[in-house]
Amino acid sequence: MQKIILLAIGVSIGFTTAQAQAPSAPTQKANTRFEQLGPMLPTPNTFRTASGAPGKDYFQNRADYDIKAELDDTKQRITASENITYQNNSSDALRYLWLxxxxxxxKPDADGNTTETNSINAERGASPGQLDPSAALRNKEYGYTITSVRDAAGKALKYTINQTMMRIDLPTPLAPGKSVSFAIDWNFNIVDAKSVGARSGYEFFPKDGNYVYEIAQWFPRLCAYDDANGWQNKQFLGQGEFTLIFGNYKVAITVPNDHVVGASGELQNPSQVLTAAQLTRWNSAKAKGDKPGENPVQIVTPAEAEAAEKAKPTGKKTWIYKANNVRDFAFATSRKFIWDALQPNVGGKRVWAMSLYPKEANPLWGQYSTRLVAHTLRSYSRRTFDYPYPVAYSVHGPIGGMEYPMISFNGARPLADGTYSQGTKNFLISVVIHEVGHNFFPMIVNSDERQWSWMDEGLNSFLEGLACLEWDPDFPARGIEPQYIVPYMQLDSTQQVPIMSSSDNILPNTFGPNAYSKPATALNILRETVMGRELFDYAFKEYSRRWMFKSPTPADFFRTMEDASGVDLDWFWKGWFYGVQPVDQSLVKVDWFQPASQNPEVTKAEARAAAQRRANTISKQRDAATKDQSVVAQDSTMKDFYNSYDPYAVTDEDKKKYQDYLATLTPDERKLAEAGTNFYTLSLKNKGGIPMPVIVRMQFEDGTDSVARFPAEIWRFNDVQIRKVITTSKKVTQWTLDPYREIADINTDDNSFPALAEPSRFQLFKQQRGGGATAPNPMQQQRQSQSTPPRPAVQGSGRN
Known part of the structure; x- marks a missing residue:
């Protein structure tokens, strides 16, 4: 760092911060990064206001369903019928409905399959699945068979199927404020979820010959019609999820009489489908869930599930569920299910937290799943709104993670011997929290998933990270920590698309970071670094409250966060959500300034020290041994006045002149002159593109340190390079940008001044022996070393 002594105290006082940070004219850049989003957002109107709140004319249509469905456990097939009542709350007459x-x-010829791209690697070859992604769909005929579409009087309605969309033409337009009822009969073959990579389907267990079914996207359901899009009838290509509307559901599900069914909503006939013992356990679980360490109650025990696996069904049972004000309905069914439950108090009311899982999921699921459900409901409710539904399920089966109102399908299975890795346990914790958390986004704050994946996945991943840390403060919440998004943001811009991209247009290999971790990280940066926790939490809760049971757009989120916090964030949305540039700040250099002191005690002492440094040459050091042999040393008559004169001694005249000088200064100038203040000018560059707050750590020569923080607006006059003056009373020995890795800087090598030398690591040459086989997980290793016998085929609840 370069030290510069200012020639006069008046010069140092006039050297202001504003002058220090303003670069010379040639480097000035007129930029738009801090201009308002303006025309990039939809114009506010009476449906959606400029504040981000719903307007006075906001509307949403609704659809109520009465569904009867039967599972064929032999053919893996669903046959069903539904009566739908559709309410038109818009001001438009609708000539047709889209489902x-x-x-x-x-279907193998669906656009979602035919538009998949694949290639052959000449060196590595290609698997059958890579060559023909839809091959697994050719063993049966999949997709809907629609057998009837008729009005309330039973008269056939004209309909047209366009791949994953169906238009029903109405005999007369549906007027504003009116409703129409109609019925549909259909059937379809259920897919093998793992082989197809589907969001729902079945898993077959060869050892006992049974199935676990997780059934979703299974009934013809109404598209959304709203002020932003009209009909949202964009084809389902597989990546962009679902855009749905609210309604009430009554669903009767007929299955073999040894099956256990969980579904969206409340079970209406427990006394008809449960045994007397199971019903007693059901009732006992209602008072459980508020005390730490409280174990879930097993409504269906492992022994009962194992017995059902071995026996044959003797008939059928119909499970009836009701779900009010939900946007979708899903269910799971199997004779393999163990069922446990608690009913914790969430926001002043009891809510069912329940899990369904086969024995293959233990011991993990019995120990963790239901408690994770309860924890998620509590954590998310604190940050948004009290969970309004009566139940939340976590179901284990073939799906790695998928969400529906009040029910979610989750992965993470231990090995056959009952052991599991730390990664498997962490995945279970994160996936249950994530999928149960989706009850809030988008099941209640009902965003358009077909268009904007980040509005539910990103917001939910952010809350998931906070909930994971509330579960275990040592949990590796990498989905929200800025340093972990760096590898993605280091990618070439051609390998990224903005967060504000349509769901189906996000590159498949980067869908995870784009829709999940980048927006989640952005929100965490807003909370921790840009806005602060208090302002962020209030604004985020206001957004959640405003849009619960409504359908927000991105503009509604952006506007509400600013409206409720009083923080201008347009520059942030532009950088993080509309662009693909990274964050890369560089501390180029630091110049050190001190006022030129007039105090003779200081100036003459400094002059003496400088003279001594100049005189301390190698020759002087070596001649010191013979200095007593000099002529002057041996003959005192050769000494005169100047041999004893000290030019650096402070005289009375020096002191008088200094006091006269001080008398000319104002009190503030005198304080600065006597303080010995250090002025440091930091030269900074924004090499990445996204302007972000400047956070700099100062390490002082006395071993202490301090952190200075400057908001992102420091870049508003020039977003390429700036200079900033920092004053300290102590001397700084080391400067570091972004010391706590808060802003996702993609290159920290240039964040220190003076630069910190990092060694290049090398390994001493040694012939390596042994193979590359993956080591067993630590739990398995310990079990093997202790010669622990394998676990029984069926486990209990996995109590602590």
Whole structure:
């Protein structure tokens, strides 16, 4: 660092911060990064206001369903019928209705399959699945078979199927404020979820010959019609999820009489489908869930599930569920299910937290799943709104993680011997929290997933990270920590698309960071670094409250966060959500300034020290041994006045002149002159593109340190390079930008001044022996070393 002594105290006082940070004219850059989003956002109107709140004319249509469905456990097939009542709350007359036929994605000629790209690697070859991604769909005929579409009087309605969409033409337009009822009959073959990579389907267990079914996207359901899009009838290609509307559901599900069924909503007939013992356990669980360490109650025990696996069904049972004000309905069914439950108090009311899982999921699931459900409901409710539904399920089966109102499908299975890795346990914790958390986004704050994946995945991943840390402060919450998004942001811009991209247009290999971790990290940076926790938490809760049971757009989120916090964030949305540039700040150099002191005690002492440094040459050091042999040393008559004169001694005249000088200064100038203040000018560059707050750590020569923080607006006059003056009373020995890795800087090598030398590591040459086989997980290793016998085929609840 270069030290410069200012020639006069008046010069140092006039050297202001504003002058220090303003670069010379040639480097000035007129930029738009801090201008308002303006025309990039939809114009506010009476449906959606400039504040981000719903307007006075906001509307949403609704659809109520009465569904009867039967599972064929022999053919893996669903046969069903539904009566739908559709309410038109818009001001438009609707001549036709659009419904989603998501199962049609599994037709081999669906656009979602034919538009998949693949290639052959000449050196590595290609698997059959890579050559023909839809090959697994050719063993049966998949997709809907629609057998009837008729009005309330039973008269056939004209309909047209366009791949995953169906248009029903109405005999007369549906007027504003009116409703129409109609019925549909259909059936379809259920896909093998793992072989197809589907969001729902079945898993077959060869050892006992049974199935676990997780059934979703299974009934023709209404598309959304709103002020932003009209009909949202964009085809389902597989990546962009679902855009749905609210309604009430009554669903009767007929299955073999040894099956256990969980679904969106409340079970209406427990006394008809549960044994007397199971019903007693059901009732006992209602008072459980508020005390730490409280174990879930097993409504269906492992022994009962194992017995059902071995026996044959003797008939059928119909499980009836009701779900009010939900946007979708899903269910799971199997004779393999163990069922445990608690009913914790969430926001002043009891809510069912329940899990369904086969024995293959233990011991992990019995120990963790239901408690994770309860924890998630509590954590998310604190940050948004009290969970309004009566139940939340976590179901284990073939799906790695997928969400629906009040029910989610989750992965993470231990090995056959009952052991599991730390990664498997962490995945279970994160996936249950994430998928149960989706009850809030988008099941209640009902965003358009077909268009904007980040509005539910990103917001939910952010809350998931906070909930994971509330579960275990040592949990590796990498989905929200800025340093972990760096590898993605280091990618070439051609390998990224902005967060504000349509869901189906996000590159598949970067969908995870783009829709999940980048927006989640951005929100965490807003909370921790840009806005602060208090302002962020208030604004985020206000957004959640405003839009619960409504359908927000991105503009509604952006506007509400600013409206409720009083923080201008347009520059942030531009950089993080509309662009693909990274964050890369560089501390180029630091110049050190001190006022030129007039105090003779200081100036003459400094002059003496400088003279001594100049005189301390190698020759002087070596001649010191013979200095007594000099002529002057041996003959005192050769000495005169100047041999004893000290030019650096402070005289009375020096002191008088200094006091006269001080008398000319104002009190502030005198204080600065006597303080010995250090002025440091930091030269900074924004090499990445996204302007971000400047956070700099100062390490002082006395071993202490301090952190200075400057908001992102420091770049508003020039977003390429700036200079900033920092004053300290102590001397700084080391400067470091972004010391706590808060802003996702993609290159920290240039964040220190003076530069910190990092060694290049090398390994001493040694012939390596042994193979590359993956080591067993630590739990398995310990069990093997202790010769622990394998676990029984069926486990209990996994109590602590």
């Amino acid at each position: 989603q036929l998501d199962q049609n994605l599994f």
